[in-house]
Amino acid sequence: MPSTTQSRFANVKLRGFWRSSCTWRTRIALLAKEIPFEYESINILDGEAASADFEKDNPMRQVPILECIDNDTGEKIRIFQSVAIIEFIHEAFPVSGSSLYPSDIVAKARVREIAEVVNAGIQPLQNLSAMALIDELSAGMVEIQLGNGQKFAKRNIESGVEALEKIVVEIRQKVVDPGPFAIGSHNPTLADTFIIPQMYNARRFCVELEEYPMLISVEKACLDHPWFKSSHPDIIKKLE
Template sequence: MPQLTLYGYYRSSCTARLRIALALKKLEYSTVYVDFANKEHRGEAYTAINPNQSIPTLAADEGDSNGPVYITQSVAALEYIEEAFPDNAVRLLPGTAGDRARVRSLVEIIVADLQPRQASITLERLGNDLGATQEQRVKWSYDWCIKELRAYEKLVTAAGPVGKYSVGDTLTLADVCLVPAVQNAVEKWGVNLAKEFPVLAAIYDNLKVLPEVQAAHWSRQPDAPKE
């Protein structure tokens, strides 16, 4: 069985996706904490395994002479987890091609359309290169949350009666990606989820009670600041 190591940061929503998925799949892994606030992800050691200097990286050591496979994008890591351990606990991709496509479409709304536009590097460039104030950067992030979460909710409801989760009554990779996106929207950018997105609010209510989701919250990570 591959030995897994997660290189991550407590406040990274992309890292949170992997924490949730690994917990749902009941997979053991070790963690290397990368100090994003102090630019450790831009240092020589981390850049050697992730040239894009992005967080997280999942290292999968399959025990051969080539050494670990470093998976440097969170969705690629999520799909590796599902493909390498399909029978562990829950399956995070549905059985039919149509439902898998629905899951992947929802995933892409979060990881391709929403998250990059409110990523730290984007907000940093808005301020440094374009002179955006903190208030303007918060409004930028809030507005993108509203646009993309609305698209997500419409895609969920377009498929017919809504189940407990994003695609029916079974957990999928869409839910794994939705959780930290909602947490950011509510906790960082001030989105009123129940008012703006009642369907997503109901889905999130079902997700947030799961112990795997609770344990993955940024505030419960060993590298999070302690009050």
């Protein structure tokens, strides 16, 4: 791993959970930017993120959180929300590793668009807290049974991946000599960083993915790539 000693920021620590798609996004970004980091597991299934101590660090009671030291001030920096974390990593360590953001303005906007489709349009609707709330609110309703949270999440993932497939197909159509990654690039971008963890979640919710051949093909290329391979939840699960 390269040194980050020339950077203003040091002692990078990621607090997350192996199965959390938002955490996986940030692991991919840290690997892409070749930033060495310490990792702390926060078990969201056991309610660790809901503890009073954790809530002080992130009032949303969610993972991931990125921490580091600002050498200029000696202060501990704490950032949550994967989009903010990934952007911070790119700006805090501008010279190391590879960027997940294309240099072309339009391509950059499109990878951000895909990131937001996942980040704002799909993932929050499959969150543990969202599913629990739906189950709680629908528990007393005669015609609805428990498990609605799970069904709600699955439906949202289905419509989300359907949209993603269309977006990715449309973007790639305009690319001359498309590579295997989402926007037709030859290296993974922010788009892949958000799509692949979402595909992993889609499988967890038993979404039929065969209907989305473009996403399957992008996923295959990414899962063969070292940033995605070594940050994969199945690997991290064994370390937690």
